[in-house]
Amino acid sequence: DQQVKQNSPSLSVQEGRISILNCDYTNSMFDYFLWYKKYPAEGPTFLISISSIKDKNEDGRFTVFLNKSAKHLSLHIVPSQPGDSAVYFCAASGDGYALNFGKGTSLLVTP
């Protein structure tokens, strides 16, 4: 049972534009959310996180928005760069340690 869903398997964006990656979750006990980025042949790398006490967290070009009532979070990348092309995973956790991951969205930023 997939508790974290990334419904768009892929996304293509032009360089300089905004990339918006979406994630939905079903478990209302989740209160900590993360985004990871993964390049081929490498492990995922942490990008940004947000606690449920916030609705927005920003780090440079990356901003994560959390809508608790809709059980939805999104990652905005502005401006998008070709080096951002990778698979992005959304993850969530509740009071336990385990991270529940979505299946990932493959982002392609074209010049």
Add this chain to the structure above:
Amino acid sequence: KAGVTQTPRYLIKTRGQQVTLSCSPISGHRSVSWYQQTPGQGLQFLFEYFSETQRNKGNFPGRFSGRQFSNSRSEMNVSTLELGDSALYLCASSSTSRRESEQYFGPGTRLTVT
């Protein structure tokens, strides 16, 4: 600092065999977690070890087991391999067992079961 290393990087085994995968965490990190990545299920949490004790466990059958040594290195064992065990197995380390601690992932071990 050296990153998380996993050995071997690629492995081919036959159904029914067993396999042991190894993970060396970042120096000073005491928490090691294991994940299975498959195209159909995505990344799924297997278990986490902290100071040689299994602290958290995912929803996997008992064929999947692990351990952690006093130097924080961890091994994962899968017995009686099934075709569905073919996956990328990722190890991640962090400095504490708190979920807010950033997890650093290794490159993974690609296991193919034939």
